[in-house]
Amino acid sequence: MSSGLTTESQGDNNSGINWAGVIVVLFGLLFAASQSNELMGLLVVEPGSAADQGISAACRADELEEENLSQRECELMVANVQIVLASRPEWVRGLMIPTSVAGALLAIVSIVVGLGLAGHRRWATQSAIYCFGLLLLIDLIGFFAMMNTGPLLRARYLWNILLWFFIHLCMVTRSFADRGSGNELE
Amino acid sequence: MQGNSPDKTTILLHWLLAVSILFLFASSWWMLALPLPSDEFTYRVLPFQLHKNIGISLLVLLVILFTGSVNAKNEKVLKQPGWVQKLALLDHFVLYLLIVLTCLSGYMSSSYSGWDTSFWWLIDLPAWSEENEALNILFSDIHMWTCWLLLAVIAVHTGAALYHAFLNDGIIERMFRL
Numbered sequence: 260m261s262s263g264l265t266t267e268s269q270g271d272n273n274s275g276i277n278w279a280g281v282i283v284v285l286f287g288l289l290f291a292a293s294q295s296n297e298l299m300g301l302l303v304v305e306p307g308s309a310a311d312q313g314i315s316a317a318c319r320a321d322e323l324e325e326e327n328l329s330q331r332e333c334e335l336m337v338a339n340v341q342i343v344l345a346s347r348p349e350w351v352r353g354l355m356i357p358t359s360v361a362g363a364l365l366a367i368v369s370i371v372v373g374l375g376l377a378g379h380r381r382w383a384t385q386s387a388i389y390c391f392g393l394l395l396l397i398d399l400i401g402f403f404a405m406m407n408t409g410p411l412l413r414a415r416y417l418w419n420i421l422l423w424f425f426i427h428l429c430m431v432t433r434s435f436a437d438r439g440s441g442n443e444l445e
Numbered sequence: 446m447q448g449n450s451p452d453k454t455t456i457l458l459h460w461l462l463a464v465s466i467l468f469l470f471a472s473s474w475w476m477l478a479l480p481l482p483s484d485e486f487t488y489r490v491l492p493f494q495l496h497k498n499i500g501i502s503l504l505v506l507l508v509i510l511f512t513g514s515v516n517a518k519n520e521k522v523l524k525q526p527g528w529v530q531k532l533a534l535l536d537h538f539v540l541y542l543l544i545v546l547t548c549l550s551g552y553m554s555s556s557y558s559g560w561d562t563s564f565w566w567l568i569d570l571p572a573w574s575e576e577n578e579a580l581n582i583l584f585s586d587i588h589m590w591t592c593w594l595l596l597a598v599i600a601v602h603t604g605a606a607l608y609h610a611f612l613n614d615g616i617i618e619r620m621f622r623l
Contacts, residue, residue, distance in 0.1 A: 276618045281610040284621070285603065288460070292467035296475055299492055309485040317483030325582055326481070336480045340488065370460060377610075377621035 279433065280377030283387075284370050286426055290394070291366035293423075298359035300343075301352055310340035346409030354404055362397040369394060388438065391431040398424040451619060458510045459620055465499050465506075466544070470596065472496060497555055498565050500548045507544055525616075536602055543595040550591060554584035 305311075318333035372390045375383025398420055405416040451459075476492035525533075552570075555562055559576030563569050574580075609616040 275613040275615060276610055276621055278607075278610040278613065280621065281607065281617070284460075285607075288464050288467055291464050292471045295468050296471040299472060299495070300475060303479070303488050303491055308488070310480060310488075312485075314485045317481055317486055319481070321578060322481045325578070325585065326477070328481075333481055336478060337486070339478055340480060367464070370464070371623070374460075374621050374623050378618075378623060380623065 277377050277379055280373045280375070280383070283373030283376055283430060285373075286430070287366050287370035287373050290423065291363055291370065294359050294362035294366055294397075298356065298363060301356050301359060304340055304343050306344060306349060306352070308340075308344075310337050311344045342411050346412040348408065351404050351408060355401065358397060358400050358404075362394070362401075365390065365393050365397060384434075384437065387434040388431060391427055391434055394427045395424065395431055398427055453623070455510060456620055456622065458506055462503060462506055462510060462544075465503055466595075466599070469496060469499055469503075470592070473592070493555075493560070494563065494566070497551065497562050500551050501562075501564060501570070503544060504548045507541065507548075511541060533605075536598070536605065540595075540598050540602060543591055543598055547588060547591040547595055550584045550587040554581055554588050557581040557584060 314337075316334045316337040318328075318330055322328075323330065323333060369390050372383050372387050376387060402417065402420045402424065405413055405420060408416075472492060473496060476489060476496065479488040479492070480486040482489050552562070553573065556573045557577045557580040559572075559581075561569060561572070606617050606620075
Protein backbone atom coordinates (compact mmCIF):
# COMPACT_ATOMS: atom_id res chain seq x y z
CA MET A 260 0.00 0.00 0.00
CA SER A 261 1.35 3.42 -0.83
CA SER A 262 1.84 5.96 1.87
CA GLY A 263 0.48 9.09 0.32
CA LEU A 264 -0.45 11.18 -2.64
CA THR A 265 2.66 10.51 -4.62
CA THR A 266 5.01 8.27 -2.70
CA GLU A 267 4.45 5.29 -4.96
CA SER A 268 5.90 7.21 -7.79
CA GLN A 269 9.39 7.12 -6.38
CA GLY A 270 11.97 5.07 -8.12
CA ASP A 271 10.60 2.24 -10.19
CA ASN A 272 7.66 1.65 -7.86
CA ASN A 273 5.38 3.69 -10.08
CA SER A 274 2.94 0.88 -10.60
CA GLY A 275 -0.55 0.13 -9.42
CA ILE A 276 -2.93 2.70 -8.12
CA ASN A 277 -2.31 5.51 -5.65
CA TRP A 278 -5.04 5.06 -3.04
CA ALA A 279 -4.92 8.70 -1.94
CA GLY A 280 -5.98 9.71 -5.44
CA VAL A 281 -8.96 7.38 -5.13
CA ILE A 282 -10.01 9.09 -1.91
CA VAL A 283 -9.60 12.52 -3.52
CA VAL A 284 -11.96 11.38 -6.29
CA LEU A 285 -14.51 10.12 -3.76
CA PHE A 286 -14.51 13.39 -1.81
CA GLY A 287 -14.58 15.34 -5.07
CA LEU A 288 -17.75 13.53 -6.13
CA LEU A 289 -19.42 14.19 -2.78
CA PHE A 290 -18.37 17.86 -2.72
CA ALA A 291 -19.55 18.42 -6.31
CA ALA A 292 -22.97 17.04 -5.39
CA SER A 293 -23.06 19.07 -2.19
CA GLN A 294 -22.11 22.37 -3.83
CA SER A 295 -24.48 21.87 -6.78
CA ASN A 296 -27.31 21.20 -4.36
CA GLU A 297 -26.39 24.27 -2.35
CA LEU A 298 -26.39 26.35 -5.52
CA MET A 299 -29.85 25.12 -6.44
CA GLY A 300 -31.08 26.02 -2.95
CA LEU A 301 -29.71 29.53 -3.25
CA LEU A 302 -31.34 30.02 -6.64
CA VAL A 303 -34.72 28.60 -5.68
CA VAL A 304 -35.24 30.15 -2.24
CA GLU A 305 -35.49 33.80 -3.21
CA PRO A 306 -36.28 36.80 -1.02
CA GLY A 307 -39.81 38.06 -1.68
CA SER A 308 -41.09 34.63 -2.74
CA ALA A 309 -44.35 33.14 -1.45
CA ALA A 310 -43.01 31.99 1.93
CA ASP A 311 -41.49 35.42 2.51
CA GLN A 312 -44.87 37.07 1.86
CA GLY A 313 -46.51 35.09 4.63
CA ILE A 314 -48.85 33.15 2.33
CA SER A 315 -50.33 30.11 4.07
CA ALA A 316 -49.13 26.65 3.09
CA ALA A 317 -51.13 24.86 0.41
CA CYS A 318 -51.78 21.43 1.93
CA ARG A 319 -54.16 19.46 -0.27
CA ALA A 320 -55.33 16.16 1.18
CA ASP A 321 -54.30 14.14 -1.89
CA GLU A 322 -50.81 15.68 -1.82
CA LEU A 323 -50.46 14.94 1.88
CA GLU A 324 -51.40 11.30 1.25
CA GLU A 325 -49.07 11.04 -1.74
CA GLU A 326 -46.09 12.33 0.23
CA ASN A 327 -47.11 10.66 3.48
CA LEU A 328 -47.15 13.99 5.32
CA SER A 329 -49.18 15.36 8.19
CA GLN A 330 -50.87 18.77 7.97
CA ARG A 331 -48.37 20.07 10.52
CA GLU A 332 -45.37 18.86 8.50
CA CYS A 333 -46.81 20.50 5.41
CA GLU A 334 -47.10 23.82 7.22
CA LEU A 335 -43.60 23.50 8.64
CA MET A 336 -42.20 23.07 5.12
CA VAL A 337 -43.13 26.69 4.53
CA ALA A 338 -41.66 27.62 7.90
CA ASN A 339 -38.49 25.83 6.82
CA VAL A 340 -38.12 28.21 3.88
CA GLN A 341 -39.02 31.17 6.10
CA ILE A 342 -36.19 30.21 8.46
CA VAL A 343 -33.70 30.44 5.60
CA LEU A 344 -35.07 33.74 4.35
CA ALA A 345 -35.30 35.31 7.80
CA SER A 346 -31.81 34.22 8.89
CA ARG A 347 -29.94 35.01 5.70
CA PRO A 348 -28.88 38.60 5.02
CA GLU A 349 -29.26 39.50 1.34
CA TRP A 350 -25.49 39.86 0.83
CA VAL A 351 -25.01 36.22 1.81
CA ARG A 352 -26.98 35.04 -1.22
CA GLY A 353 -24.99 37.40 -3.48
CA LEU A 354 -21.74 36.00 -2.09
CA MET A 355 -22.69 32.33 -1.88
CA ILE A 356 -24.08 31.90 -5.41
CA PRO A 357 -20.69 32.57 -7.10
CA THR A 358 -18.93 30.71 -4.28
CA SER A 359 -21.10 27.63 -4.86
CA VAL A 360 -20.54 27.81 -8.62
CA ALA A 361 -16.80 27.99 -8.00
CA GLY A 362 -17.05 25.20 -5.42
CA ALA A 363 -18.90 22.88 -7.80
CA LEU A 364 -16.45 23.58 -10.65
CA LEU A 365 -13.43 23.13 -8.37
CA ALA A 366 -14.89 19.89 -7.06
CA ILE A 367 -15.06 18.61 -10.64
CA VAL A 368 -11.46 19.75 -11.20
CA SER A 369 -10.48 17.92 -7.99
CA ILE A 370 -12.04 14.72 -9.39
CA VAL A 371 -9.82 15.07 -12.46
CA VAL A 372 -6.80 15.81 -10.24
CA GLY A 373 -7.68 12.77 -8.11
CA LEU A 374 -7.83 10.59 -11.22
CA GLY A 375 -4.43 11.94 -12.22
CA LEU A 376 -3.00 11.31 -8.73
CA ALA A 377 -4.38 7.78 -8.75
CA GLY A 378 -2.56 7.19 -12.03
CA HIS A 379 0.67 8.90 -10.86
CA ARG A 380 0.43 11.75 -13.35
CA ARG A 381 2.96 14.52 -12.92
CA TRP A 382 0.54 17.33 -13.79
CA ALA A 383 -1.82 16.10 -11.07
CA THR A 384 0.84 16.31 -8.37
CA GLN A 385 1.76 19.78 -9.48
CA SER A 386 -1.79 21.11 -9.60
CA ALA A 387 -3.07 19.37 -6.44
CA ILE A 388 -1.90 22.09 -4.04
CA TYR A 389 -3.64 24.85 -6.01
CA CYS A 390 -6.83 22.89 -6.49
CA PHE A 391 -7.15 21.72 -2.87
CA GLY A 392 -6.02 25.14 -1.61
CA LEU A 393 -8.85 26.79 -3.52
CA LEU A 394 -11.30 24.25 -2.12
CA LEU A 395 -10.09 25.22 1.33
CA LEU A 396 -10.70 28.86 0.46
CA ILE A 397 -14.27 28.01 -0.62
CA ASP A 398 -14.83 26.38 2.78
CA LEU A 399 -13.45 29.44 4.58
CA ILE A 400 -15.64 31.85 2.61
CA GLY A 401 -18.69 29.70 3.35
CA PHE A 402 -17.78 29.44 7.02
CA PHE A 403 -17.31 33.19 7.49
CA ALA A 404 -20.47 33.96 5.54
CA MET A 405 -22.53 31.59 7.67
CA MET A 406 -20.90 32.90 10.85
CA ASN A 407 -22.58 36.19 10.03
CA THR A 408 -26.07 34.76 9.62
CA GLY A 409 -28.57 33.99 12.36
CA PRO A 410 -28.26 31.06 14.77
CA LEU A 411 -30.73 28.97 12.77
CA LEU A 412 -28.54 28.94 9.67
CA ARG A 413 -25.36 28.55 11.70
CA ALA A 414 -26.83 25.43 13.24
CA ARG A 415 -27.55 24.06 9.77
CA TYR A 416 -24.32 24.93 8.01
CA LEU A 417 -21.31 25.51 10.23
CA TRP A 418 -20.62 21.93 11.31
CA ASN A 419 -20.92 20.60 7.74
CA ILE A 420 -18.61 23.28 6.41
CA LEU A 421 -16.15 22.54 9.21
CA LEU A 422 -16.07 18.85 8.23
CA TRP A 423 -15.31 19.76 4.62
CA PHE A 424 -12.69 22.24 5.79
CA PHE A 425 -10.77 19.52 7.63
CA ILE A 426 -11.13 17.07 4.74
CA HIS A 427 -9.68 19.65 2.34
CA LEU A 428 -7.04 20.62 4.91
CA CYS A 429 -5.86 16.99 4.98
CA MET A 430 -5.67 16.98 1.19
CA VAL A 431 -3.78 20.24 0.88
CA THR A 432 -1.28 19.51 3.67
CA ARG A 433 -0.54 16.09 2.17
CA SER A 434 0.15 17.81 -1.16
CA PHE A 435 2.49 20.25 0.59
CA ALA A 436 4.21 17.41 2.42
CA ASP A 437 4.74 15.53 -0.85
CA ARG A 438 6.21 18.60 -2.46
CA GLY A 439 8.36 19.35 0.58
CA SER A 440 9.74 15.83 0.77
CA GLY A 441 10.53 15.79 -2.92
CA ASN A 442 8.13 12.98 -3.75
CA GLU A 443 7.19 14.69 -6.92
CA LEU A 444 7.87 11.89 -9.28
CA GLU A 445 8.44 10.69 -12.74
CA MET B 446 -1.11 -4.44 -18.76
CA GLN B 447 -4.85 -4.14 -18.50
CA GLY B 448 -5.79 -6.18 -21.54
CA ASN B 449 -8.95 -4.83 -23.08
CA SER B 450 -9.34 -1.66 -21.00
CA PRO B 451 -12.34 0.64 -21.27
CA ASP B 452 -11.83 3.71 -23.43
CA LYS B 453 -11.70 7.23 -22.05
CA THR B 454 -15.35 7.89 -22.93
CA THR B 455 -16.42 4.95 -20.78
CA ILE B 456 -14.26 6.14 -17.89
CA LEU B 457 -15.63 9.68 -18.10
CA LEU B 458 -19.19 8.35 -18.32
CA HIS B 459 -18.62 6.26 -15.22
CA TRP B 460 -17.62 9.34 -13.22
CA LEU B 461 -20.30 11.52 -14.76
CA LEU B 462 -22.85 8.91 -13.74
CA ALA B 463 -21.38 8.82 -10.22
CA VAL B 464 -21.53 12.58 -9.65
CA SER B 465 -25.02 12.80 -11.18
CA ILE B 466 -26.38 10.06 -8.93
CA LEU B 467 -24.89 11.63 -5.82
CA PHE B 468 -26.36 15.00 -6.81
CA LEU B 469 -29.77 13.39 -7.33
CA PHE B 470 -29.67 11.89 -3.84
CA ALA B 471 -28.59 15.13 -2.17
CA SER B 472 -31.05 17.28 -4.10
CA SER B 473 -34.01 14.92 -3.69
CA TRP B 474 -33.75 14.91 0.10
CA TRP B 475 -33.58 18.70 0.05
CA MET B 476 -36.30 19.35 -2.54
CA LEU B 477 -38.83 17.07 -0.85
CA ALA B 478 -38.67 19.38 2.16
CA LEU B 479 -39.74 22.35 0.03
CA PRO B 480 -43.37 23.52 0.38
CA LEU B 481 -45.96 21.52 -1.54
CA PRO B 482 -46.69 23.10 -4.91
CA SER B 483 -49.53 25.53 -5.59
CA ASP B 484 -50.02 28.62 -7.75
CA GLU B 485 -48.06 30.66 -5.20
CA PHE B 486 -45.57 28.07 -3.99
CA THR B 487 -43.43 27.26 -7.00
CA TYR B 488 -40.22 26.34 -5.17
CA ARG B 489 -40.35 22.75 -6.41
CA VAL B 490 -40.71 23.49 -10.13
CA LEU B 491 -37.02 23.92 -11.04
CA PRO B 492 -35.59 21.21 -8.74
CA PHE B 493 -38.14 18.60 -9.86
CA GLN B 494 -37.69 19.37 -13.54
CA LEU B 495 -33.92 19.21 -13.16
CA HIS B 496 -34.22 15.96 -11.20
CA LYS B 497 -36.29 14.41 -13.99
CA ASN B 498 -33.96 15.69 -16.71
CA ILE B 499 -30.87 14.25 -15.04
CA GLY B 500 -32.66 10.99 -14.26
CA ILE B 501 -33.74 10.47 -17.87
CA SER B 502 -30.27 11.44 -19.11
CA LEU B 503 -28.80 8.81 -16.79
CA LEU B 504 -30.69 6.12 -18.67
CA VAL B 505 -29.07 7.19 -21.93
CA LEU B 506 -25.62 7.40 -20.31
CA LEU B 507 -26.11 3.99 -18.76
CA VAL B 508 -26.78 2.34 -22.11
CA ILE B 509 -23.56 3.83 -23.52
CA LEU B 510 -21.62 2.87 -20.38
CA PHE B 511 -23.04 -0.65 -20.41
CA THR B 512 -21.94 -1.14 -24.02
CA GLY B 513 -18.42 0.02 -23.14
CA SER B 514 -18.27 -2.16 -20.03
CA VAL B 515 -19.39 -5.29 -21.85
CA ASN B 516 -16.65 -4.89 -24.43
CA ALA B 517 -13.94 -4.26 -21.84
CA LYS B 518 -12.84 -7.39 -20.00
CA ASN B 519 -10.91 -6.77 -16.79
CA GLU B 520 -8.20 -9.40 -16.85
CA LYS B 521 -7.22 -8.67 -13.25
CA VAL B 522 -10.72 -9.67 -12.18
CA LEU B 523 -10.55 -12.81 -14.34
CA LYS B 524 -7.52 -13.91 -12.28
CA GLN B 525 -9.48 -13.66 -9.02
CA PRO B 526 -11.18 -16.66 -7.36
CA GLY B 527 -14.51 -17.64 -8.87
CA TRP B 528 -16.62 -16.31 -6.02
CA VAL B 529 -14.97 -12.89 -6.25
CA GLN B 530 -15.70 -12.77 -9.98
CA LYS B 531 -19.32 -13.73 -9.34
CA LEU B 532 -19.65 -11.09 -6.62
CA ALA B 533 -18.20 -8.40 -8.90
CA LEU B 534 -20.58 -9.42 -11.68
CA LEU B 535 -23.53 -9.39 -9.29
CA ASP B 536 -22.55 -5.96 -7.93
CA HIS B 537 -22.50 -4.45 -11.41
CA PHE B 538 -25.66 -6.21 -12.53
CA VAL B 539 -27.63 -5.05 -9.45
CA LEU B 540 -26.19 -1.54 -9.79
CA TYR B 541 -27.26 -1.22 -13.43
CA LEU B 542 -30.64 -2.80 -12.74
CA LEU B 543 -31.39 -0.49 -9.82
CA ILE B 544 -30.38 2.63 -11.74
CA VAL B 545 -32.70 1.63 -14.58
CA LEU B 546 -35.56 0.77 -12.21
CA THR B 547 -35.10 3.99 -10.24
CA CYS B 548 -35.10 6.15 -13.36
CA LEU B 549 -38.05 4.38 -14.98
CA SER B 550 -40.18 4.34 -11.82
CA GLY B 551 -39.47 8.04 -11.32
CA TYR B 552 -40.54 8.83 -14.86
CA MET B 553 -43.66 6.69 -14.55
CA SER B 554 -44.59 8.29 -11.23
CA SER B 555 -44.19 11.74 -12.75
CA SER B 556 -46.16 10.66 -15.80
CA TYR B 557 -49.15 9.61 -13.67
CA SER B 558 -48.90 12.67 -11.43
CA GLY B 559 -50.29 15.01 -14.04
CA TRP B 560 -47.08 17.06 -14.17
CA ASP B 561 -45.44 17.56 -17.56
CA THR B 562 -41.92 16.38 -18.23
CA SER B 563 -39.95 18.62 -20.56
CA PHE B 564 -36.60 17.01 -21.33
CA TRP B 565 -34.03 19.74 -20.67
CA TRP B 566 -36.79 22.27 -21.41
CA LEU B 567 -36.60 21.29 -25.09
CA ILE B 568 -38.66 18.17 -25.74
CA ASP B 569 -42.03 17.51 -24.12
CA LEU B 570 -42.07 13.83 -23.19
CA PRO B 571 -45.42 12.06 -23.51
CA ALA B 572 -47.43 11.16 -20.40
CA TRP B 573 -48.51 7.52 -20.31
CA SER B 574 -52.08 8.31 -19.37
CA GLU B 575 -54.30 10.77 -17.62
CA GLU B 576 -53.48 11.66 -14.03
CA ASN B 577 -53.86 8.56 -11.86
CA GLU B 578 -53.27 8.99 -8.13
CA ALA B 579 -53.06 5.27 -7.30
CA LEU B 580 -50.46 4.55 -9.99
CA ASN B 581 -48.57 7.71 -9.09
CA ILE B 582 -48.29 6.53 -5.49
CA LEU B 583 -47.35 2.98 -6.56
CA PHE B 584 -44.52 4.14 -8.82
CA SER B 585 -43.48 6.75 -6.29
CA ASP B 586 -43.10 3.98 -3.68
CA ILE B 587 -41.12 1.84 -6.12
CA HIS B 588 -38.94 4.89 -6.87
CA MET B 589 -38.30 5.48 -3.18
CA TRP B 590 -37.42 1.87 -2.33
CA THR B 591 -35.21 1.36 -5.37
CA CYS B 592 -33.42 4.58 -4.36
CA TRP B 593 -32.68 3.25 -0.87
CA LEU B 594 -31.49 -0.04 -2.33
CA LEU B 595 -29.37 1.79 -4.88
CA LEU B 596 -27.74 3.81 -2.11
CA ALA B 597 -26.91 0.59 -0.24
CA VAL B 598 -25.40 -0.99 -3.37
CA ILE B 599 -23.41 2.19 -4.08
CA ALA B 600 -21.99 1.96 -0.55
CA VAL B 601 -20.96 -1.66 -1.20
CA HIS B 602 -19.54 -0.72 -4.63
CA THR B 603 -17.54 2.17 -3.12
CA GLY B 604 -16.36 0.03 -0.22
CA ALA B 605 -15.16 -2.67 -2.59
CA ALA B 606 -13.37 -0.10 -4.76
CA LEU B 607 -11.61 1.38 -1.73
CA TYR B 608 -10.64 -2.09 -0.52
CA HIS B 609 -9.00 -2.88 -3.87
CA ALA B 610 -7.35 0.56 -3.90
CA PHE B 611 -5.80 -0.07 -0.47
CA LEU B 612 -4.71 -3.56 -1.54
CA ASN B 613 -3.32 -2.07 -4.75
CA ASP B 614 -4.16 -5.28 -6.59
CA GLY B 615 -4.85 -3.59 -9.93
CA ILE B 616 -8.58 -4.38 -9.98
CA ILE B 617 -9.84 -0.78 -10.13
CA GLU B 618 -6.92 0.82 -11.93
CA ARG B 619 -8.59 0.97 -15.30
CA MET B 620 -11.38 3.27 -14.08
CA PHE B 621 -8.75 5.77 -12.92
CA ARG B 622 -6.72 5.91 -16.13
CA LEU B 623 -7.12 9.28 -17.78
